[in-house]
Amino acid sequence: MSQPAxxxxxxxxxxxxxxxxxxxxxxxxxxxxxxxxxxPGVLLHVSEFGEKIWTVKAGTQRILDVFTLRKLCDIGDxxxxxxxxxxxxxxIEYMVDAESKVExxxxxxxxxxxIVGGTRNSVSMISHTQGWxxxxxxxxxxxxxxxxxxxxxxxxxxxxxxxxRVHITTSCCQINCGGQGDIAINVQHTKPxxxxxxxxxxxxxxxSVVARCPVAAIRPALVNGKPSxxxxxxxxxxxxxxxxxxxxxxxxxxxxTKFAIWVGGNHSNARGKPTFQKxxxxxIPNNPPRWPEATAIVKRILKVYQEDGQDWERINDWxxxxxWPAFFEKxxxxxxxxxxxxxxxxxxxxxxxxxxxx
Amino acid sequence: xxxxxHPTPMLDELENGPWPSFIxxxxxxxxxxxxxxxxxxxxxxxxxxEHSYETRKGYWKGGTVSVFGYGSGIIPRFSEVSKAxxxxxxxxxxxxxxxxxxxxxxxxxxxxxxxxxxxxxxLVTFHGQTGNAMFIGVNSTNTQAFxxxxxxxxxxxxxxxxxxxxxxxxxGAARCEQSCVNxxxxxxxxxxxxxxxxxxxxxxxKFKFKVSGCPNDCVNAIERSDFAVIGxxxxxxxxxxxxxxxxxxxxxxxxxxxxxxxxxxxxxxxxNEDNTLSIDNGNCVRCMHCINVMTKALSPGDDQGVSILxxxxxxxxxxxxxxxVIVPFKKLETEEDYQELVELAENIIDFWAExxxxxxxxxxxxxxxxxxxxxxxxxxxxxxxxVNHPRQSSYIRMDEYDEAAENYLRHKxxxxxxxxx
Numbered sequence: 001m002s003q004p005a006x007x008x009x010x011x012x013x014x015x016x017x018x019x020x021x022x023x024x025x026x027x028x029x030x031x032x033x034x035x036x037x038x039x040p041g042v043l044l045h046v047s048e049f050g051e052k053i054w055t056v057k058a059g060t061q062r063i064l065d066v067f068t069l070r071k072l073c074d075i076g077d078x079x080x081x082x083x084x085x086x087x088x089x090x091x092i093e094y095m096v097d098a099e100s101k102v103e104x105x106x107x108x109x110x111x112x113x114x115i116v117g118g119t120r121n122s123v124s125m126i127s128h129t130q131g132w133x134x135x136x137x138x139x140x141x142x143x144x145x146x147x148x149x150x151x152x153x154x155x156x157x158x159x160x161x162x163x164x165r166v167h168i169t170t171s172c173c174q175i176n177c178g179g180q181g182d183i184a185i186n187v188q189h190t191k192p193x194x195x196x197x198x199x200x201x202x203x204x205x206x207x208s209v210v211a212r213c214p215v216a217a218i219r220p221a222l223v224n225g226k227p228s229x230x231x232x233x234x235x236x237x238x239x240x241x242x243x244x245x246x247x248x249x250x251x252x253x254x255x256x257t258k259f260a261i262w263v264g265g266n267h268s269n270a271r272g273k274p275t276f277q278k279x280x281x282x283x284i285p286n287n288p289p290r291w292p293e294a295t296a297i298v299k300r301i302l303k304v305y306q307e308d309g310q311d312w313e314r315i316n317d318w319x320x321x322x323x324w325p326a327f328f329e330k331x332x333x334x335x336x337x338x339x340x341x342x343x344x345x346x347x348x349x350x351x352x353x354x355x356x357x358x
Numbered sequence: 359x360x361x362x363x364h365p366t367p368m369l370d371e372l373e374n375g376p377w378p379s380f381i382x383x384x385x386x387x388x389x390x391x392x393x394x395x396x397x398x399x400x401x402x403x404x405x406x407x408e409h410s411y412e413t414r415k416g417y418w419k420g421g422t423v424s425v426f427g428y429g430s431g432i433i434p435r436f437s438e439v440s441k442a443x444x445x446x447x448x449x450x451x452x453x454x455x456x457x458x459x460x461x462x463x464x465x466x467x468x469x470x471x472x473x474x475x476x477x478x479x480x481l482v483t484f485h486g487q488t489g490n491a492m493f494i495g496v497n498s499t500n501t502q503a504f505x506x507x508x509x510x511x512x513x514x515x516x517x518x519x520x521x522x523x524x525x526x527x528x529x530g531a532a533r534c535e536q537s538c539v540n541x542x543x544x545x546x547x548x549x550x551x552x553x554x555x556x557x558x559x560x561x562x563x564k565f566k567f568k569v570s571g572c573p574n575d576c577v578n579a580i581e582r583s584d585f586a587v588i589g590x591x592x593x594x595x596x597x598x599x600x601x602x603x604x605x606x607x608x609x610x611x612x613x614x615x616x617x618x619x620x621x622x623x624x625x626x627x628x629x630n631e632d633n634t635l636s637i638d639n640g641n642c643v644r645c646m647h648c649i650n651v652m653t654k655a656l657s658p659g660d661d662q663g664v665s666i667l668x669x670x671x672x673x674x675x676x677x678x679x680x681x682x683v684i685v686p687f688k689k690l691e692t693e694e695d696y697q698e699l700v701e702l703a704e705n706i707i708d709f710w711a712e713x714x715x716x717x718x719x720x721x722x723x724x725x726x727x728x729x730x731x732x733x734x735x736x737x738x739x740x741x742x743x744x745v746n747h748p749r750q751s752s753y754i755r756m757d758e759y760d761e762a763a764e765n766y767l768r769h770k771x772x773x774x775x776x777x778x779x
Binding site for chain 2: 006007008009010011012013014015016017018019020021025026029030032033034035036045053055059060061062063064065066067068069070072073076077082083084085086087088090092095113114115127129130131132133134135136137138139140141143144147148150151152154174175176177178179180208211212214239241247252253254257265267268269270271272274276286288289290310311312343344345
């Protein structure tokens with residue numbers, strides 16, 4: 001018997017977005033005039049033609065079950081106009097064409113357990129990666145870290161209490177799919193990979209694994225008569241880059257896989273040029289199910305920023321004004337030799353001046 | 359009959375607290391979904407996740423799964439502990455390309471939910487960090503069936519592996535007065551030119567397009583994409599002086615100085631005695647800050663276009679790179695303008711496919727060969743907007759300096775003549 005004929009795919013690529021836009025957005029595409037923030041979680045946009053659209057933004061659990069997705073749709077049909085969009089931080093946005101719809105929509109969302117907020121100078125939803133739920137190389141479970149952390153930051157999501165917006169990210173390995181953030185909570189491995197030499201020859205393409213290492217610490221070797229790989233542990237920076245192409249080089253460790261916290265990443269060109277995040281704390285335990293140590297440090301940084309930052313200063317702007325010594329002083333975080341850059345371009349990060357605050 | 363529930367004491371802790379809980383969601387599928395397949399699959403998923411929480415390790419490994427005709431779009435996951443958790447042994451993710459700006463109707467979301475629960479786990483995320491709608495958890499057999507069903511009503515897979523990846527765009531002109539570009543058109547023009555490269559991985563590594571309507575760069579294009587298209591303008595910021603006066607009346611002159619004038623990075627703004635604003639537009643770097651603060655009084659100019667930056671990426675392997683300006687300004691109005699944009703992207707991808715090493719991002723290649731060699735490959739001229747400052751090191755051969763200088767000056771003169779009409 002012959003195989004059933006396979007259906008060839010329709011290579012339609014990226015679909016047309018206009019079909020899913022609220023009619024007010026379609027009518028006023030490219031013709032918006034200004035926006036306002038009537039209250040936390042709500043945006044008002046006014047077009048050149050005088051048309052108005054209100055947006056209500058809400059945080060969810062991000063990993064949605066179909067029941068929750070349908071609940072979000074029910075709310076969209078009953079209290080909004082049937083059109084939504086998702087922000088890049090996975091918040092859901094409902095667009096409505098009348099102010100009178102805003103309050104009932106907010107109430108319906110809050111009643112169903114969703115959190116309205118995340119606009120302007122709030123702490124928005126933490127953008128995060130997959131973690132133990134689905135990834136093949138995770139050191140932790142980002143969804144769990146984020147859930148535990150948002151439980152504690154919920155008031156900052158709901159209110160405009162910060163000097164400027166705060167984007168927090170998490171990542172489950174040092175590849176850092178979560179990206180740059182005003183605050184980033186990322187896995188930091190602290191020990192070289194543990195190699196299962198019995199498996200390497202069968203599982204790993206050895207030359208590509210050797211090529212993957214950023215510090216050339218991996219070389220081919222015969223171990224117990226089998227072709228394998230060995231790591232120069234003095235050179236190894238424990239980044240875990242060898243683990244994805246070679247799973248027998250296990251980098252994750254229940255004890256030695258830690259968290260590090262980075263601050264000052266900012267993608268926007270507003271005021272200064274975009275900036276990368278900088279290391280401020282490490283050695284934080286990877287402590288499921290609620291990771292209290294990481295949350296405590298994030299809250300401490302946020303508190304100092306809230307008290308000390310001036311209006312419109314993102315975290316990187318604030319630190320640039322007060323200087324890094326003051327940041328470590330005010331947050332009480334230790335500054336160590338590990339905070340001094342030694343990667344390429346390191347010299348550019350050194351203070352070659354007498355600009356010192358006393 | 360559904361299987362016995364795995365105990366999940368650690369995960370249960372994540373049902374406490376006011377933020378919506380993904381664990382409660384997975385449990386709802388286990389306990390309330392009518393389909394026994396989903397009940398059992400999510401039960402074993404919870405079992406494996408609890409095991410991860412207890413041992414602080416992940417237990418998924420990759421593999422090779424795709425749909426007929428494609429080489430990417432599915433993230434294969436096979437459980438390493440499937441003896442204990444057999445029902446979620448195969449738990450692949452289907453990456454689906456959303457429209458630019460992530461717009462959906464509730465009707466379409468329901469339709470996707472219906473298809474998904476027929477074949478998959480019932481878990482979905484809008485969206486993953488690359489920008490795909492992530493349908494999380496489907497076995498190898500049902501992967502094809504789910505794709506076939508949603509493909510019939512307009513959805514296609516995104517990229518995975520060394521290929522052009524799903525793009526990302528901000529809300530843009532659909533709802534933002536700061537947008538300087540038609541993100542919908544740029545996004546679809548670029549992505550759908552490279553559909554073949556999305557579905558059939560054959561490049562050195564991933565290649566990402568992102569489109570932001572203005573320099574606020576809400577989709578993080580400069581840092582997170584190989585090819586960043588950012589809306590901007592080159593005439594004057596538009597000022598509504600009456601709205602400036604209203605703003606000053608509401609917040610006071612001191613606050614305007616503190617929040618707007620003093621925060622301008624190129625110090626090009628003056629608050630006049632009569633509470634109007636003057637801007638030295640020739641010295642404005644289009645950072646967006648003043649427009650962000652005074653949303654009614656200030657807005658981008660009318661002579662709009664885009665800046666293009668190439669080579670942004672995260673850590674692996676040589677460290678983080680921001681994109682670099684290679685086209686300071688480009689109009690995007692006519693068919694030809696869009697065609698030129700596509701040609702630039704084609705040239706870059708071709709050049710990188712030829713010269714990039716395995717697993718080397720475009721930005722890393724530029725770092726290795728130098729921006730000058732990259733520009734030469736693209737046929738682009740050096741421009742002072744591409745650098746923070748000219749070279750500091752005298753260690754360079756100047757063989758053809760005179761010719762290059764002459765070219766630059768001639769090019770400048772041609773530009774001036776073109777501008778004068």
